[in-house]
Amino acid sequence: MSKVRRYEVTAAGDFASVLAVLTDHVGLQLVSLEEVERSWLDTAAGTLAQTDTTLEFRTPKGEGTASLTWATDGRVLVHDSCVAASAPVEAGELPESAAFARLARLIEGESLVLGPTVHSQIAVLACLDDEDKTTARLVFDRSETLEGIALPMLLEVVPLRGYDSEAAAIEKLVRRSVALSESATPMKARVGNATGTPANSSGLSSEMSAASAWRVVLQQLTKSITDSFSGVLSGHHPEDLHAFRVAVRRIRTLLQDGGDVIDPESRDRFRHEYRWLGDVTTPTRDADVHLLEFPELAALLPQAQRDDLAPFNEILIRHRNECQSAMVTELRSIRRAEFGSAWLEFLSNEDAWTGCGELSDEPVLKVVIRRVEKAHRELVKNGGKITKKSPAISLHELRKEGKRLRYLLECFGPLFDQEALATILRPLRDLQDVLGEFQDTEVQGKALLELADELATTDDHSALLAIGGVVEQLAMRGSTARNEFSKVFGRFDDRKVQRAMNRLEVTKSSGKKKR
Amino acid sequence: MKVLATYNIKGGVGKTATAVNLAHVAAAEGNRVLVWDLDPQGAATFYFRVKPKVKGGGKAIVRGSIELGDAIKATDFDNLDLVPADFSYRHLDLWLDDAKKPLARIRRALLQVSHEYDYIFLDCPPSISLTSESVFRAADALLVPTIPTTLSLRTYEQLDRFVEENPDMVRELKILGFFSMVDRHKRLHRRFMTELRTAHPEMLEGTIPNSTDIERMGVHREPIGSYGKGSRAARSYESLWSEIQTRL
Numbered sequence: 001m002s003k004v005r006r007y008e009v010t011a012a013g014d015f016a017s018v019l020a021v022l023t024d025h026v027g028l029q030l031v032s033l034e035e036v037e038r039s040w041l042d043t044a045a046g047t048l049a050q051t052d053t054t055l056e057f058r059t060p061k062g063e064g065t066a067s068l069t070w071a072t073d074g075r076v077l078v079h080d081s082c083v084a085a086s087a088p089v090e091a092g093e094l095p096e097s098a099a100f101a102r103l104a105r106l107i108e109g110e111s112l113v114l115g116p117t118v119h120s121q122i123a124v125l126a127c128l129d130d131e132d133k134t135t136a137r138l139v140f141d142r143s144e145t146l147e148g149i150a151l152p153m154l155l156e157v158v159p160l161r162g163y164d165s166e167a168a169a170i171e172k173l174v175r176r177s178v179a180l181s182e183s184a185t186p187m188k189a190r191v192g193n194a195t196g197t198p199a200n201s202s203g204l205s206s207e208m209s210a211a212s213a214w215r216v217v218l219q220q221l222t223k224s225i226t227d228s229f230s231g232v233l234s235g236h237h238p239e240d241l242h243a244f245r246v247a248v249r250r251i252r253t254l255l256q257d258g259g260d261v262i263d264p265e266s267r268d269r270f271r272h273e274y275r276w277l278g279d280v281t282t283p284t285r286d287a288d289v290h291l292l293e294f295p296e297l298a299a300l301l302p303q304a305q306r307d308d309l310a311p312f313n314e315i316l317i318r319h320r321n322e323c324q325s326a327m328v329t330e331l332r333s334i335r336r337a338e339f340g341s342a343w344l345e346f347l348s349n350e351d352a353w354t355g356c357g358e359l360s361d362e363p364v365l366k367v368v369i370r371r372v373e374k375a376h377r378e379l380v381k382n383g384g385k386i387t388k389k390s391p392a393i394s395l396h397e398l399r400k401e402g403k404r405l406r407y408l409l410e411c412f413g414p415l416f417d418q419e420a421l422a423t424i425l426r427p428l429r430d431l432q433d434v435l436g437e438f439q440d441t442e443v444q445g446k447a448l449l450e451l452a453d454e455l456a457t458t459d460d461h462s463a464l465l466a467i468g469g470v471v472e473q474l475a476m477r478g479s480t481a482r483n484e485f486s487k488v489f490g491r492f493d494d495r496k497v498q499r500a501m502n503r504l505e506v507t508k509s510s511g512k513k514k515r
Numbered sequence: 516m517k518v519l520a521t522y523n524i525k526g527g528v529g530k531t532a533t534a535v536n537l538a539h540v541a542a543a544e545g546n547r548v549l550v551w552d553l554d555p556q557g558a559a560t561f562y563f564r565v566k567p568k569v570k571g572g573g574k575a576i577v578r579g580s581i582e583l584g585d586a587i588k589a590t591d592f593d594n595l596d597l598v599p600a601d602f603s604y605r606h607l608d609l610w611l612d613d614a615k616k617p618l619a620r621i622r623r624a625l626l627q628v629s630h631e632y633d634y635i636f637l638d639c640p641p642s643i644s645l646t647s648e649s650v651f652r653a654a655d656a657l658l659v660p661t662i663p664t665t666l667s668l669r670t671y672e673q674l675d676r677f678v679e680e681n682p683d684m685v686r687e688l689k690i691l692g693f694f695s696m697v698d699r700h701k702r703l704h705r706r707f708m709t710e711l712r713t714a715h716p717e718m719l720e721g722t723i724p725n726s727t728d729i730e731r732m733g734v735h736r737e738p739i740g741s742y743g744k745g746s747r748a749a750r751s752y753e754s755l756w757s758e759i760q761t762r763l
Binding site for chain 1: 544545546563564565566570586587588589591593594596626629630633736761
């Protein structure tokens with residue numbers, strides 16, 4: 001499928017007159033015409049940009065409801081035309097649907113940051129064939145910043161799958177009818193440039209020293225921990241704990257891969273403490289997952305058995321509350337408080353980040369690429385050794401290696417060539433999903449059986465039987481994931497990904513790929 | 516990826532309308548959906564306004580000489596693609612018969628695009644043949660629209676018996692029957708529905724009404740959710756889809 005072709009409209013005339021040429025002269029069908037205020041959302045680390053996707057929030061001028069669109073290269077992945085009037089900031093505020101759930105998993109509990117807002121007039125046009133079937137979509141866009149800076153009008157030709165030649169033909173016709181100049185820059189980046197908010201708002205740059213870059217990312221992750229901390233203590237929203245744990249895991253990866261970059265003594269100390277922090281939150285997260293997934297698993301059983309599960313649900317709730325209470329005690333402990341202040345002090349102490357390791361003053365890109373390559377090599381080598389007979393522990397270990405690679409790529413994402421990064425991350429995330437499903441179903445199955453022991457002391461055999469049914473469902477899901485492993489691993493251990501690894505580095509002068 | 520085949524030995528029971536409308540509902544929820552039109556009549560192809568022309572020919576897909584992905588056409592709806600059928604699909608049985616491991620052919624073709632889609636709907640021709648057996652092997656579930664009339668009930672029983680007698684072929688295939696083209700004013704329809712539900716309690720609760728709104732799909736050449744959003748018939752497909760998801 002061809003990529004979107006983007007043009008700056010250089011023709012004289014305003015939006016309405018160019019639109020009239022497109023409809024009346026070229027013969028395109030006007031599908032929609034909107035006047036909106038819009039802005040784009042992404043995480044601070046640019047997770048969406050790294051996956052070649054955009055999340056756009058629009059509010060109509062005049063009457064109507066706000067909309068949210070997740071898209072890739074001009075193609076809509078999911079669109080909700082009726083969302084709350086304010087843009088979502090947390091994954092929990094995204095609309096409920098399968099696709100938005102995928103987006104929530106992608107951002108892994110990170111907060112969304114709203115970019116600058118622009119006023120836009122957007123026309124969507126369709127090129128129809130003789131069956132009135134759309135063969136290409138054109139998006140004509142005129143935007144200006146809130147300060148009144150008008151951006152060049154943009155026209156995008158979005159080919160539909162299977163209709164590449166038709167899209168090329170209409171593109172040719174449009175180019176003959178309207179003065180255009182080819183441009184690769186999408187409106188989101190243009191808005192960023194015009195408002196002084198570059199697409200990469202992560203605070204990272206390839207000129208930075210390794211130690212400075214490590215510090216910037218660790219500061220961002222620490223902010224995620226701080227932001228979610230009160231929510232973790234209250235225990236009202238499982239996503240707070242999830243976001244907290246993701247940030248902890250990422251910090252652990254950065255500490256693990258921070259050898260020769262971070263002061264060794266501090267690194268050892270904090271690695272130990274963050275491991276502890278991860279460990280004390282694990283039982284509550286597991287209990288959250290049991291509770292969140294249980295209704296879905298129970299729904300797979302016949303109605304009569306579902307009713308039998310009521311006593312077990314009470315056990316799950318009680319167990320979750322016990323875990324939460326134990327976790328809160330640890331999080332309010334002197335150990336946590338001392339470690340927290342020491343960590344903040346370490347991050348804010350300039351001296352602790354200069355000349356602290358052999359590679360600390362090296363350019364970050366050089367250091368991080370080396371770490372990424374090593375993590376990639378190990379993942380490919382160990383993944384290639386997995387067979388159908390490999391024990392579950394080998395897959396669990398592989399998952400950890402995959403996480404390490406993924407977090408390095410995501411944490412330092414803005415430094416890399418974005419297309420190459422997306423090519424690596426897509427199959428890596430699929431692989432991690434399958435490995436995650438395999439491990440989660442196994443852990444969950446075992447934990448449910450352990451909790452069910454409590455029922456064994458009663459005469460409630462029907463509940464036990466029903467739990468057996470749930471565990472069986474989990475085992476089936478786990479087995480499906482295991483069977484899918486070789487396929488998803490094959491997509492990751494692929495020449496395309498290897499080539500993208502070689503293209504990750506971008507030279508600062510030309511912007512062209514170095515290797 | 517889940518593969519759902521709309522199937523019935525009998526024709527004219529609403530298979531294509533089911534495939535097209537459920538696929539549209541699933542895609543509107545943000546799932547990535549593909550419909551593969553396997554019926555030489557090409558009704559699903561017609562409903563999506565796609566030309567009944569298969570790049571490289573259906574035979575090449577079945578024989579594996581071209582990839583299924585190369586034959587895919589985007590529909591006018593986000594996240595919803597189609598593999599069109601043409602009249603040559605009347606030879607599908609012969610193509611399969613000539614191929615090695617015919618029962619695995621459709622599954623193998625689908626695997627090439629499995630990472631791109633959450634749901635794949637197979638719109639099957641009516642009959643019980645090598646094509647349907649390949650579909651049984653490829654699908655996770657058969658969606659069986661059944662009109663509450665004597666003949667339809669008879670074919671439902673035939674399918675049920677076939678599945679029971681061929682456990683190796685169908686493996687973990689789920690049979691999800693539901694009533695289609697239901698006219699609740701007809702006493703006979705109500706009676707047959709009660710009888711069949713008693714004999715087959717596993718049948719889905721959701722029903723699709725006999726509705727001119729659905730018949731108008733041929734005029735609009737769109738899924739009902741596009742031109743008749745909110746209508747009773749459109750809502751019936753939405754609730755049927757919700758129920759199917761809980762059974763998968």
